[in-house]
Amino acid sequence: MINKIWCFFIIISVIFSCINGNMKTLNESVFLSINDTTKMVINLFGSMCFWCGIMAIISETSLQDKLKKIIHPLNQIIFKKLDKKSKAYEHITINIVTNMLGIGNAATPAGLKAVEELEKENPHTDKLSDEMILFIAINTASLQIIPTNVIAIRNSLNSQNPSGIIVAVWFVSIMTFLSVIFLAKLYLKIRRN
Numbered sequence: 063m064i065n066k067i068w069c070f071f072i073i074i075s076v077i078f079s080c081i082n083g084n085m086k087t088l089n090e091s092v093f094l095s096i097n098d099t100t101k102m103v104i105n106l107f108g109s110m111c112f113w114c115g116i117m118a119i120i121s122e123t124s125l126q127d128k129l130k131k132i133i134h135p136l137n138q139i140i141f142k143k144l145d146k147k148s149k150a151y152e153h154i155t156i157n158i159v160t161n162m163l164g165i166g167n168a169a170t171p172a173g174l175k176a177v178e179e180l181e182k183e184n185p186h187t188d189k190l191s192d193e194m195i196l197f198i199a200i201n202t203a204s205l206q207i208i209p210t211n212v213i214a215i216r217n218s219l220n221s222q223n224p225s226g227i228i229v230a231v232w233f234v235s236i237m238t239f240l241s242v243i244f245l246a247k248l249y250l251k252i253r254r255n
Contacts, residue, residue, distance in 0.1 A: 105218035106211065113165040113210065117172070121156055130155045140200065140243060144193050150179035154197055161201065164210035164231075173201050192250050196243070203242035206235045 079088040120126055133155050134146070144151055153176035160169035176197060184191040190198075209231045216224035 102215065102218045106214055109210065109214040110165070110167045113160075113163065114168040114171075117156065117160055117165075117168045120159075121152075121172075126152070126156065129159050133158055140196055141193055148179065148183070150176050150183065150193070153179060157197075157201060158205070161204040162207045164206045164208045164212065167211070169201070169204075173197075195250060196246050199242045199246040200239070203239045204235070205239040206231055 075088065079085050120129065130152070136158070137144075137146075137151065137155065141151070141154065144154075153172045156172040157169045157176055160172060177194060180191060180194045180197065181187075184194065209227065212227060212231065213224045216227070
């Protein structure tokens with residue numbers, strides 16, 4: 063659906079440019095946006111590679127256990143039924159920590175592995191388990207303390223204060239996270255009845 067909407071906008075833009083005689087402006091803006099997008103992707107790529115590497119190192123060291131202890135109280139409230147020594151719990155912890163650091167792209171591999179492990183523990187293969195629903199909801203909400211990707215984007219666009227959005231991100235992120243947990247738990251309660 064989104065592809066059709068974008069195609070519609072592009073076609074309408076080209077038609078209006080032809081009618082108004084602004085094809086030169088349209089061409090210039092297309093190539094300028096391609097150039098800007100390429101620069102931004104290169105900047106983000108470096109940041110993503112760095113943080114993916116850091117998370118790979120963390121997952122192979124004792125720091126992972128320390129992070130588990132920090133996240134443990136939160137996970138204990140959210141994932142009451144989940145075995146704290148399971149692989150799914152480890153991947154969920156890495157995913158949440160990575161999202162908290164604002165590097166959602168680096169969180170994706172841990173998230174996929176967590177869902178795979180949760181699927182192995184799911185007795186009903188025809189529907190999602192409670193833990194899977196909660197994890198997917200939490201992963202989508204993405205509690206962030208350091209919005210690394212957003213700061214990297216703002217920095218690549220020459221923002222005067224790239225980290226000036228941190229307080230707003232904290233507020234929105236915490237409110238979204240709490241709302242998602244509440245709604246997911248409410249849904250699960252309704253589903254059980």
